[in-house]
Amino acid sequence: MDYKIAVIRGDGIGPEIVNEAVKVMETVGAKYGHSFGFVDVLMGGCATDAVGKSYPDGTAETCKACDAVLLGAVGGPKWGSDKPAEQRPETALLAIRKDLELFTNLRPATMRKGMEDASPLKRETAEKGFDIMMVRELTGGIYFGKRDRYQTEDRGEEATDLMTYSEMEIERIGRQAFELARLRSKKVTSVDKANVLATSRLWREVMHRLAKEYPDVTYEDMLVDNCAMQIVRDPGQFDVVVTENMFGDILSDEASQVTGSIGLLPSASLGAQAPGLYEPIHGSAPDIAGQDKANPMATILSVAMMFRYSFKLAAEADAIENAVDAVLGEGWHTADIAGDPEKLVGCRKMGELIRAHI
Numbered sequence: 001m002d003y004k005i006a007v008i009r010g011d012g013i014g015p016e017i018v019n020e021a022v023k024v025m026e027t028v029g030a031k032y033g034h035s036f037g038f039v040d041v042l043m044g045g046c047a048t049d050a051v052g053k054s055y056p057d058g059t060a061e062t063c064k065a066c067d068a069v070l071l072g073a074v075g076g077p078k079w080g081s082d083k084p085a086e087q088r089p090e091t092a093l094l095a096i097r098k099d100l101e102l103f104t105n106l107r108p109a110t111m112r113k114g115m116e117d118a119s120p121l122k123r124e125t126a127e128k129g130f131d132i133m134m135v136r137e138l139t140g141g142i143y144f145g146k147r148d149r150y151q152t153e154d155r156g157e158e159a160t161d162l163m164t165y166s167e168m169e170i171e172r173i174g175r176q177a178f179e180l181a182r183l184r185s186k187k188v189t190s191v192d193k194a195n196v197l198a199t200s201r202l203w204r205e206v207m208h209r210l211a212k213e214y215p216d217v218t219y220e221d222m223l224v225d226n227c228a229m230q231i232v233r234d235p236g237q238f239d240v241v242v243t244e245n246m247f248g249d250i251l252s253d254e255a256s257q258v259t260g261s262i263g264l265l266p267s268a269s270l271g272a273q274a275p276g277l278y279e280p281i282h283g284s285a286p287d288i289a290g291q292d293k294a295n296p297m298a299t300i301l302s303v304a305m306m307f308r309y310s311f312k313l314a315a316e317a318d319a320i321e322n323a324v325d326a327v328l329g330e331g332w333h334t335a336d337i338a339g340d341p342e343k344l345v346g347c348r349k350m351g352e353l354i355r356a357h358i
């Protein structure tokens with residue numbers, strides 16, 4: 001098959017990690033008989049520098065004409081929160097999610113063999129292993145609600161961010177979670193703050209309704225503060241975790257860290273139709289940009305998710321994931337992962353090692 005991929009290299013380490021991922025796609029293509037056409041899309045701080053805004057006109061249209069989108073990372077101190085919204089890379093990220101209607105964000109956090117020492121978990125907890133599929137709602141909630149900032153009479157300035165969820169939004173993300181659980185260990189943990197928030201109480205009601213439609217899936221509610229604690233206490237208890245946008249943002253960073261490195265975690269953002277968007281969950285790491293130090297694994301594993309979810313190419317996805325596991329199993333690591341100094345490699349070398357295993 002022929003696939004057209006929109007490639008957003010972005011800022012910081014974005015270009016170098018995407019380079020390795022693109023080469024992995026070509027290696028897989030050569031082996032399994034697929035070809036890929038890559039369309040470069042300018043977005044992020046680099047777009048602000050080039051054309052004055054982080055999300056240039058036509059970005060969504062270009063992406064929509066492709067089968068999938070691969071994104072490196074956007075952001076950096078140069079385009080900080082003191083800059084106008086249209087110049088900030090984060091604005092572009094939220095806009096593309098909204099424009100492509102990518103309401104489902106899958107963030108798997110797995111304890112990979114060989115990473116137990118790098119994990120901050122207690123040895124016995126790490127050795128038990130875990131395989132969490134974090135399902136984050138991505139186009140609703142407080143990140144997309146009305147914001148305001150204004151002067152008050154007697155309390156100085158005031159700011160507000162509104163969190164809103166509709167039954168429709170909750171139900172469609174909930175369904176994704178239950179469907180995924182059916183393909184995995186058949187357990188859904190829905191995370192909310194129903195003891196305080198109205199949005200969470202609606203969330204919980206809708207989830208309970210859905211749970212009745214999936215009697216083969218074990219269902220539980222968990223409060224977000226408790227969930228944050230359980231992820232470090234006993235991550236092995238989780239299978240699919242479904243939650244709203246902001247809780248998912250925070251918990252997925254936490255879950256990624258207990259795997260031993262945030263540099264290993266891929267993500268998929270999916271809507272009702274193509275294209276899906278695939279990106280590592282880490283950021284643009286401007287401090288190490290351009291030094292051949294970044295870990296390309298999360299981006300390469302994002303490509304595996306692209307093959308699995310957008311193209312339904314499971315064997316190709318497995319080949320990539322197995323290659324990453326093999327390289328880690330041999331002790332190779334980038335600087336973000338502790339290990340044998342003799343087996344410390346850079347971004348390019350890591351990409352090469354992974355390709356050699358495919």
Ligand code: IPM
Binds near residue numbers: 090093094
């Ligand atoms: C993420 C990031 C973004 C988010 C930021 C950069 C807007 O933290 O993808 O998790 O909050 O979604």
Ligand code: MG
Binds near residue numbers: 249250253
């Ligand atoms: Mg985040």
